[in-house]
Amino acid sequence: MIDYFVALLPALFLGFMSIVLVAQGGDDRQKTLGTLGGAFLFSALATPFIDVHWTTKTLLISFLSGLILGFGQYLQILCLKVLGVSRTMPLTTAGQIIFMCLGGIILFGEMNHGLALVFALSSIALLTLGVVFISKTEKTQEAAAENVDWKRGTILLVISTACLVAYLLIVQGFGLDGRSVILPQSAGYFLVGLIATIPALSPQLGKEDNRWSLLTLRQLIPGMMWGAAILLTQISSSLLGVAVAFPLSQMGVIIQTFGGILILHETRTRREMRWTVIGVAIMVIGVIMVGVARSFS
Template sequence: MNLVIALLPALGWGLNPLLISKIGGKPVNQTLGTGVGALIVGIIVQLMYTPHVNATTFILSALSGAFWVLGQIGQYTAYGRMGVSSTMPISTGVQLVGTSVIGVLMFGEWGGVTAKLVGFAAIILMIIGVAMTAVTDNSDSRAGLASGLTVLLPTTVGYWIYSALPKAVSASGVAIFFPQMLGMCLAALLYALIAGGPAAFKQRTSWLNAFAGMIFGVSALAYIFSAKDNGVATAYVITQLSVVISTLGGMLVLHEHKTKRELRLTLIGLVLIVAGSVMTAFLG
């Protein structure tokens, strides 16, 4: 049963980009739907467990969720410009590198010389992996890649802050779950009002994408329980299968084309990204 719980986040987060792309809509529709769906799960969890947090923890957790939306906007925009199979390994790799560096610099993780050497070797592996997945042979693909990276890379700071803020509070994952989902929804609503106006709330794709938001919420909740039952390192490592699922799914389900050379480099890059993340997971 523990293994099933551990696999749920990987499956949910891996399939989510495919579902979002299949449902369609603009990034504003996808973001709005995701925020609403995540809040629905957050409310259910709050009613079931009724955890209590102080005001500071609540605010920091809500801010964490709001910054997640920034990263998600960049990711959704990149799907349309460079495809899921190119976006996900790059996005995941950059997230892992950034959160690892923040953990070392701000929270004193990777204590000791050996841990730091292994950790920074892992970062190098992930950077090489990201670079390999970004290789394109077609001029149109290169233009799409460049366009996608201009929005994907700067907005990834939102994911970094989303991961870092909960480390600054002393509360369980279930306790901060609802405020995080609330922050996501409020930020998504604000973005929808600014970018799409009232029309975004009337479009069918906005509400269909709420299913993707609920899948994200359930996956995030499953990760909390997996970390408790299996240990943080094991739970985290298994979630990295999500990038493999989404990348291969982009090619197989969404029919995103890659040349033989691009496919070979992408697969090698995925292995390096996952290997690097596995190395960092056991450093503490």
């Protein structure tokens, strides 16, 4: 039972992390460096208190997965500005769970037979249906005034989602312990944060190098929340398997979606709000079905 409790803790951190990230203010450059820097700081502080066993293989693979994770998080932060928290997070969550479940089934042989497979595939279908409802838009003057760039947002969403899935599959595929990967992995994504926010390499974020500011420092808070979620997700993946631990960690989508609307005041028409509620409800059922599938495997 304690294993499932640990698997649910990241949902709490991730649920509030995106909301705090946006509410703190700052531009994308400050948010990126602050978030990745905060997660690196958390990893450095946590490592002396956890049991780690480093080998050359662990250090190299963890660092590589960190580069991928950092790039994915950078693109997701850009996507938050384009689509908003209440759209980006449920869509990327559903995409991550779908591909993580497929990865668990295909790559690691999890839930790949009998009723376990039936429930796993059903959960993927429900998650996909949830995405359809959440991404539905109404062509009204109110919706048009918001001017959401779905084309750019979708590109950012797909690439970032793929990266956020790949990093954990790589760690699991090489059989690395979640505790041991956390620090070298954080070094990888912090390096991405430092490079991606250099003004000469990211002119689309502005010419001024405003990274070293109070706003960046404030973004260390959501960064540390994100770092805690990563550590707990990787530990629970070692205990329960990636196909179960990861979906449970993403239940924070409820907080992210409605927090974006109620706290950050992201707009919805009445009909779009109804579709969003239906989509999130369907996604929650899909996540629960992943746990049911695990019980049959």
